[in-house]
Amino acid sequence: MVALEPTAKHRRGGVDARRIWYRLRRSRLTLVGLTISLIVLLMIVAAPLIAPYQPDKIALSSRLAPPSLQHFFGTDEVGRDLLSRVIFGSRASCGTAFAIVILSTLLGSIIGCLSGIIGGLVDTAIMRVMDVFLALPALVLAMALAAALGPSLFNAMLAIAIVRIPTYVRLSRSQTLALRHRTYVKASRSFGASPLYLLRWHILPNALSPIIVQATLDLGGTVLTAAALSFIGLGAQPPTSEWGAMVSSGRNYFLDQWWYATFPGVAILVTAMGFNLLGDGLRDMLDPRLGGR
Numbered sequence: 001m002v003a004l005e006p007t008a009k010h011r012r013g014g015v016d017a018r019r020i021w022y023r024l025r026r027s028r029l030t031l032v033g034l035t036i037s038l039i040v041l042l043m044i045v046a047a048p049l050i051a052p053y054q055p056d057k058i059a060l061s062s063r064l065a066p067p068s069l070q071h072f073f074g075t076d077e078v079g080r081d082l083l084s085r086v087i088f089g090s091r092a093s094c095g096t097a098f099a100i101v102i103l104s105t106l107l108g109s110i111i112g113c114l115s116g117i118i119g120g121l122v123d124t125a126i127m128r129v130m131d132v133f134l135a136l137p138a139l140v141l142a143m144a145l146a147a148a149l150g151p152s153l154f155n156a157m158l159a160i161a162i163v164r165i166p167t168y169v170r171l172s173r174s175q176t177l178a179l180r181h182r183t184y185v186k187a188s189r190s191f192g193a194s195p196l197y198l199l200r201w202h203i204l205p206n207a208l209s210p211i212i213v214q215a216t217l218d219l220g221g222t223v224l225t226a227a228a229l230s231f232i233g234l235g236a237q238p239p240t241s242e243w244g245a246m247v248s249s250g251r252n253y254f255l256d257q258w259w260y261a262t263f264p265g266v267a268i269l270v271t272a273m274g275f276n277l278l279g280d281g282l283r284d285m286l287d288p289r290l291g292g293r
Contacts, residue, residue, distance in 0.1 A: 036274025108168025
């Protein structure tokens with residue numbers, strides 16, 4: 001009977017995949033978000049296979065050509081195919097967003113959970129530092145950090161990740177404070193379990209649902225922030241294919257060559273919308289207060 005108890009508990013607290021799929025099929029907007037997200041993932045993985053041209057191939061004879069059967073999205077000021085650059089740009093824009101969210105989620109969740117478990121002066125010191133970061137506008141702080149580190153895609157990614165960490169620290173800490181008074185956590189403490197043991201086996205597994213939802217919702221905003229830093233010259237540098245940098249270059253030609261800035265801008269809009277729709281759907285399915293279970 002004792003051996004079967006963790007399995008039964010896991011079934012009660014685990015995620016029912018069939019129920020999630022059933023609710024997913026009932027939500028058209030969530031399906032739209034999932035479809036957009038899968039298309040973006042396909043572009044990232046299979047960019048060399050689906051792009052009609054090399055993204056950096058220059059053809060001055062075709063510079064600023066309008067959309068046509070040869071170039072579906074037109075070309076830029078040096079004749080590079082915009083469709084190919086948008087497809088390869090998903091790697092820089094969305095790949096960076098995934099890396100930022102993964103890094104900030106891992107670091108923020110671990111710091112927040114340990115802060116909630118340890119408590120005392122350590123918890124107070126960590127939360128006061130997080131309050132300082134949260135008191136400043138996220139975009140302004142990201143711009144300042146990126147400018148201090150130097151203009152590059154990696155430095156922009158690092159700056160945005162640092163700005164995103166406090167959100168996950170507070171979220172995971174709040175979950176930890178709610179979980180540390182549970183009977184099984186107190187029992188582990190009484191047997192001398194270390195904070196890392198509690199974090200690995202009791203806190204993180206039971207706090208994953210809201211963290212996953214927050215990470216999914218953050219993907220859209222992270223894509224926009226990364227594009228904004230590239231737009232002002234603090235992110236990806238030429239000739240890297242990146243949506244924000246492409247919009248920045250295309251704004252100089254917008255009145256006569258509208259396609260240059262429009263298609264990368266639409267890619268940013270649709271991708272951010274898709275991630276947000278998917279995140280909203282996951283929140284509805286995983287949050288019991290919203291009828292997700």
